[in-house]
Amino acid sequence: MTALLEVQDLRVTFGGTAAVRGASLAVAKGETHCLVGESGCGKSVTSLAIMGLLARGGRREASALRFAGLEIGGLNEREMSRLRGDRMAMIFQEPMTSLNPAYTVGSQMTEVLRRHRGATRAQAVDRAAELLGRVGITAPGLRLGQFPHQLSGGLRQRVMIAMALMCDPELLIADEPTTALDVTVQAQILRLLAGLQRDLGLGILLITHDLGVVARIADRVSVMYAGEVVESAPTAELFGNPRHPYTRGLLACVPVPGKVKRGDPLGSIPGVVPRIPPGFRGCAFRDRCEYAHAECSGPIPRQQAGPGHEVLCTLALAA
């Protein structure tokens, strides 16, 4: 399987903060790869760096950044903006990040297709209506004429997904797309994404902090901590055989009906994600890790824990 997206040794710094510190990951065509971790771990910065959308002051380096075989690390802003919204698209937690309150849903959706594909207005309107239907919006004609603030949160998120699909992208990067939604609406949106992926062969990089979401829709999971991918594995393997103490800690924190008796304490991870200065050595999790020992301040090996299962840790943890 050749990767649709391949990121090798991605590094991002903002002045004195190393936000991403050598992250590697790959997304195959038709695959959902989830990036999970606590807030501040560098998930959003990773996705923005891939899309060439880093905020001012962010510096990016990578030994490879390939999209569909094309090295995109060296593209200039004009070349990147030609790819964005066309062959690679992104959706955010807050739909208003991508929706302009001053324009109707219809004019924003059609603009994408007319800009990238030179479609006529009529063609673009047809396509927009078709996609609104595809994402489960009834009465698409009515919605096209409405402004974003006239829609509920769930509808806005659907509109944003439809807009991201206007040009038939090959890769969709979704940053916490359901975090602000009710669980009922979240289930609908995730089913929608899974269906679209199946039908269109989309590759999806989905960022979330919710391990429930990960378990239900990911093919592969990468756990991020303080700017590094500390564990990566196929989904069933990651949940069935987590190796990194951070992954295990995260899993123990999630309340699961029927798993922990009421009144018994949930597992928890003491402390918070640290801010990492450039030049930091060793394991960034060591101050919060119950297994930390002397070697954790030195270079940390990336170990193979099984087929497609990598762990960044000094311990050879038993299953």
Next chain:
Amino acid sequence: MTPAIEVRDLRRIFNVRQGLFAPPRQVRAVDGVSFAVPPGSVLGVVGESGCGKSTLARMILGLLPPTSGEVLVDGQRLSSMDRKARARLIQPVFQDPFSSLNPRRRVQDIVAMPLVAQGNIDRATVARRVAEALERVGLSAEQGGRFPSQLSGGQRQRVAIARALVLRPRIVICDEPTSALDVSVQAQILNLLDELRRDLGLTYLFISHNLAVVEHVASEVAVMYLGRIVERQESEALFHNPRHPYTQALLASVLTPEPGLGVPDVGLGDIMPDPANVPPGCRFHPRCPRVFAPCATQEPRPTTSAAGLVECHLEG
């Protein structure tokens, strides 16, 4: 035993004007809610956003007058209690530890506020009680001297809890206390709340949109839909044997971290509830996967039994 909290047919209507000449719309945020919470227990309240959970909480706290109905706290009418007495009995912990703390005050002064507001407590006592409250929630004296911006999200929520405890109330209303936090921090705060409840004999009303969290902390659960409680059961029973189709759909949409199960189709369609436009008959009927003849026209009556309460024609 006198219930710690009792509400009787509580209602709150907001009149919302959309434009200068448009007629006001009536938002029925809480629409006839009754329940009693025994002392020492935890009533969990769940439901989608906009169903009236926070409005209910604000009325119980005395922060918002009801349109009709009554709130009794420890057997006393809330409306006949003065503010200071109320504050000694019942305290809030809100969702957002970022906006609920004054950024220009030090942690120790934030925690002291409810005590100082009582008026007649000397400074040495205030200092001692603040130190006690900080210690109880796991904050150091040094952290007491900091500003909220110098603390993490979880630490800020600990400050909010310390502030709620400093008057030694018997009842704490928690409105989404962990919704803005990471799971790792959420677990710490849930463990802390449970420990405090046991050590101090507190009663909680615990609001959350996360059913797994509610299952973990609540002894009884009330499910709200468009301003009404449509089901109330003892926690274990509700999670094992949900009776209302809405409760069933809510439970089905909880994504537990179990790979291979996929994302369920909860069958609610895409009509969203609007409290300014409550459907006739059963208010849930436009979304109900089990709708039948009477639902569109007749309002279901609550069926109460030893097992709890359900408001659904299927229980007729």
